[in-house]
Amino acid sequence: MSALRLILRRVFVAVPVLLVVASLTFFALRAVPGGPYDREKALPEAVLANLEARADLDQPVAVQYVRWLGRTATGDLDVSMKYPNQSVAGIIGRAFPVSFALGGLGALLALLGGVAFGVITALRPGSWLDRIGGALTTLGFSLPSFVLGSVLVLVFALWIGWFPAALWTSPLHAVLPALTLAAGPAAYVARLTRGGVIEALAEPWVRTARAKGLPEHQVVLRHGLRNALGPVVTVSGPLVAWMITGSFVVEQIFAIPGLGRYFVTAVIDRDYSLVMGVTLFFAAIVIAANALVDLAYAWVDPRVRGRS
Amino acid sequence: MTDPNRSTWDRIRGDRSVRLGAAIVGVVTGLALLAPWIAPYGFEAQHADALLQPPSSTWWLGTDRLGRDVASRLLFGARISMTVALATSAIAMVLGTLWGAISGWVGGRVDEAMMRVVDALYAFPDLLLVVFVATWLGQSMVGIVLSLSVVSWVTVARLVRGEVHVLRERPFVEAARALGLPPSRVVVRHVMPMVVGPLLITLTFRIPAVILAESTLSFIGLGLQAPLSSWGVMAAEGWVAMAFHPHLILAPAVAMCVTIFGFHLLGEGLRRALAVQVDA
């Protein structure tokens, strides 16, 4: 099957999934106690009536849903309730590139760094290098990212002063946040790679390759690594999702203007329109990312490609 | 790497990672169970004249902002965190296994539909889902367990469905069906035992994931209600004070590290011993 058909099929399937996701979100939002205009001191009737009319909240839920469907189908994601002078599309449009840059850098670090780390520690299992590596990877996947992030800030920003403690105004500002984001996945990837390489290197055909006089680094890279990369590729799908949701914590701690924090704050604020927009957007991203990973799999594995 | 001459159980028992991992998990579980008896103070007892004390002979790990003994809270925290993690994982496993087994076995349109639901949940931002459910059900143990279960079961469902789907075509299964055995019996007695291995491994990786997820919930402010002192709650409380009272974050961080490391060792060892390729 050609790649085009695969893509088209994915798009076709994606639409009902998005609809289900959006509808679930829509009704769940209205079912959760508390709304966007609940205040310490109840608003005067007229004021509340005006606010609710503006947001269609004075209509029965079914009517609200139909109206929302109509608007969204034409691409109108409405204005945020909490930020009345910003359109939801505008918010997503300016915040997503930031999260994408952060997440992309994090993913790169996680994959490249994790693989490199895994390979290096696999070459000398049991050595002090391997033990330190093991300790580091353990810290990576067993510490919550907010703890890790703050430790990095304490050490590298406050004590040593190499990197800024927060904000997002220069490439240097991306280092600590990306490291924090990448730590968990990198540790995971490192361990996976290490295990895979050690196993691969012990296989009989590797001994043959060495006996044939193949230089060591070629043995490692071409034979050991390729074998170990399978599970790593599988992990890439959920990795993307993690980069987006995990970014919430990192963006909060490092004061980065990304999209991640809106996932939580918009629900707590009961900013209905923003929640709907962000959920739809995120769902589309995840579906697209998974599709891309499957596409990559198909391209890499000729068996899958041959099948329909 | 796996010696086919030894039984599975022997391989599991012999694996060093499994032994070390099980030991760690065992110690933590033991401490959790014994907490009410070995903790020097209750986990909610406040001491207004001993706020934010550093570790000392009176307060082994110091006290927190309300003058509560950190060591005691840590021990009870083991209890609470493990309970939440086990309960969540159990629910996730049961729900996910049922869903995946049915979907994988029945196949066809039902399988498609059930997997679409799984896809939809996958596409739903985890954090959003958890926030919704936690807001709805409240932040009691039950609420938190249910909200974390909702996001956890999907991975299990996918895994089980995949395994069952493949196993269905195996000769021994076909033979059982040809013999006229009822499908439920075939599934339960012939298919599921093959899935137990990967499921067990998934479980050992699920538990640490839940412990971490629970700490993220606390960080957001939607974690377990006061005065419950899960490690996640303690980590979130300690994190705010990290620059000034590092003992508050150190205790739960070390506890989490050690415990999660133990589970990972266990999982990796099991994976090796069972010679299973599992993407947990």
Place this chain on the structure above:
Amino acid sequence: MGVVHRAQREVLRGPLSRRLALFGALIALVALVASCSRARDAATLRLTLTSEPATIDPSKATDVASFVVVSNLFEGLTRYDDALEVQPAVASSWDFDDDMRRITFHLREDALWSDGRPVVADDFVYAWRRLVDPETAAEYAYFIYDVAGAEAVNSGEAPVESLGVRALDDHTLEVDLVRSAPWFPHVTTFMSTFPLRQDVVEAHPLAWTEPEHLVSNGPFRLAEWQHDAVLRLERSATYHLAPVTLAAAELLVVRQANTAWSLYETGDVDVVLELLPLAIPSVRDRSDYVNLATLESRYVGFHLDTPPLDDLRVRRALVRAIDRTEVTRVLGGGERPLSSFLPPGMFGHAPDIGLTFDPEAAQADLAAAGYPGGDGFPELELLYRSGDDWRLQAENLQDQWRRNLGIGVQVVVHDQAAFFRRIADEPPPMHLARWIADFPDPENFMSLFTSGAGNNHLGFADDEYDRLVDTAATTREPGARRDAYDRTQRLLIEDHVAIAPVYAGATNAMIRPNVRGLSLNAMGVVYLRDVSIDAGAP
């Protein structure tokens, strides 16, 4: 095996690892160089906001961050000075007619918008009509409900033109009031009443607050706004009401208090507002630490219809069992214990009103009510909203009631929206509440508990209270006003024990010693106009 080890060692000494080492050294070098070149513009004040301003449209803004920004970009008819006295701003003077039901503002002739056009009375007329226009759906429309016709317009029952505001000429604004309102110049300090340019707003209804479209009349103009990150304010060339000593300010959006602290420590910001209380013990004696009482009152609200809280003795016991100094010690933010309702700094504050901490008397009251030593007392729910300060207070109160009365209280948390809905729909027996002054006037506080008030979730109703609050609002003689407010506080807190006051709020800030003229006042307004930064080392 030996062959394998040797071979592996070769790889580590080989090209791959050498390249990695080189890469690592390169990173360190870049970091070092970059940190040297991180020079900052010394004439720009950098301060932190704890949230992104929700909107800087004066008609729609309600949150603190927006408040800070709008107060420096725009200016209204009047403004507050450091002592919270009303001072002229765009209005150079005003006069009331005899029964205080009409006020005429005389505008300065030299007040200009940032694009050079003069500020005229019509700009206020437009802004106020827009504020009450149902289409705008402004949350603070009720701030000018004292203006004739405002409520009718806001309810959709009258056209906007019927609002009792008119421009007699370019520099004279006449306002009709529904009742005698001598406090009205206080209302015009508030950002909801700031002037607006109709042409600017209507040209870009959604985006007029963006820097490329915004026209404002205050000491600063909006030079740049990277949403969620930073707002850059620069001295306005068209502002003539007073000299503006500060050239520029950058307001950074930093939500986490520890992050703000880290930035202060690294020298990246000059001012941190809302400092985290945990930092205080280490900065208490420093000259750059500031603690300021705010006009905020925090209390426990009782639901008077829920047994056993319907028994006055039970409520008295609960209040008497609270050691407020312990609560403030736990919170650690410089808050002040408060036994009455009006906070210090507010006219009518009366420290001798209220029930003091007396555990024996509390136990006696509880026993008299039928629960000696707490026996048989049901476990009551204390509801609070998410937030460290709320949680600490709730948990400490829970423990104090257990220690001092022998009763069990269950603390329950809800997120903010769910919390407000719950106390409005099915009020719990007890909940933690606060009131922050909209205006530095006792009427703002005491009117909360009149029988029909919008957040009277206590079930408290007393005719004398209602009457006193009503008359005190219009009484001009300070002595008589004070007496009236004393009486209402006693009714609320001592006679009916409808609430348990706990503490008055405070805010903490770090301000670098070389930053001068930054005044924080109890209303939370941060005026940047008179700030100057001494050159040289901080």
